[in-house]
Amino acid sequence: MSFKEKLFFALAVFGLSISFILLAKLHTNPFRVPTFSDVPICYVYGNAYIAIILSALLKKSFLTSLLSIAGFTVGLMISAYFLFVWIKFGGSAHIFPAEILGIKTIYADFLNFAALLVLQIIKKP
DSSP states (O other): OOHHHHHHHHHHHHHHHHHHHHHHHHHHOGGGSOEETTEEHHHHHHHHHHHHHHHHHSOSSHHHHHHHHHHHHHHHHHHHHHHHHHHHHGGGGTOOOOEETTEEHHHHHHHHHHHHHHHHHHHOO
């Protein structure tokens, strides 16, 4: 396994960990986790990260391509949406993102999905 693949899996597992932390924060304080159509984004992000991890682990086929495209599209689009709303409207949009080690999870998820996409493009032959 190359360094790029190890980094890819490390970032994907890190992102999945962020989703689990958000899930824990959802149960302690539901107002700290933004929702998208009344679905907490920790569920959406978690599913996107799982799709990305599965697409990298499974044998290359149409299904793995579909999982990869779905994971990256959903993850990047939702995280970009919430990042835009947070930057543009801040607290007036009733989005109060959780923080991990002083970093808002909105920034961490967007940067993580973008880094994973770059690594996915780079590791292709």
